[in-house]
Amino acid sequence: MSQFKGSYFAPALAKIHSQAFNEAWSEDTFTSLLNLPTTIGWGDEFGFLLASDLGDSMEILTLAILPQHRRKGLASQLIQEMCDWALKHKKKAIFLEVAEDNKPAKHLYIKTGFTQTGKRLDYYKKGDIRVNAICMTLSL
Ligand SMILES: CC(C)(COP(=O)(O)OP(=O)(O)OC[C@H]1O[C@@H](n2cnc3c(N)ncnc32)[C@H](O)[C@@H]1OP(=O)(O)O)[C@@H](O)C(=O)NCCC(=O)NCCS
Numbered sequence: 001m002s003q004f005k006g007s008y009f010a011p012a013l014a015k016i017h018s019q020a021f022n023e024a025w026s027e028d029t030f031t032s033l034l035n036l037p038t039t040i041g042w043g044d045e046f047g048f049l050l051a052s053d054l055g056d057s058m059e060i061l062t063l064a065i066l067p068q069h070r071r072k073g074l075a076s077q078l079i080q081e082m083c084d085w086a087l088k089h090k091k092k093a094i095f096l097e098v099a100e101d102n103k104p105a106k107h108l109y110i111k112t113g114f115t116q117t118g119k120r121l122d123y124y125k126k127g128d129i130r131v132n133a134i135c136m137t138l139s140l
Contacts, residue, residue: 004041007034020064049078060096100132114138
């Protein structure tokens, strides 16, 4: 999987995201995010991870794998690639938020070494309901 920067891949990311999430982000949202100098991505045609460089740490903004390519280790590989980059660039930690009801993602993050460090009540809006966010951290 390769690393990318810049808005060239916004349409492809929006397409994958729409197949991975019910509340998908628009192409414009990806264009804006990718135009930020702090945004870095890793991925291929099966999935991607977008992160923000916060200086001495990183934050995972989103992570999506196409449904038919899940449970093959692709997300784990993306996280590993981001961690390798973060270590090389002397980052001290990686942060993320995940919906409390997203079992696959919570299992993935625990398996890759993240631990829960907080909770944001009613953080996500899913249709008519609100879902808490679990804040997780991986110390490098
Ligand atoms: C969550 C997601 C990114 C996982 O991608 P993936 O490529 O299937 O993950 P991996 O194959 O690397 O799985 C690694 C581990 O995560 C856990 N995991 C992944 N999917 C799981 C599931 N459906 N149920 C339970 N555990 C799961 C397992 O521990 C798995 O290890 P194992 O296969 O040896 O049991 C993918 O399901 C996805 O795109 N979901 C929709 C978008 C999303 O929720 N993104 C995260 C938002 S924070």
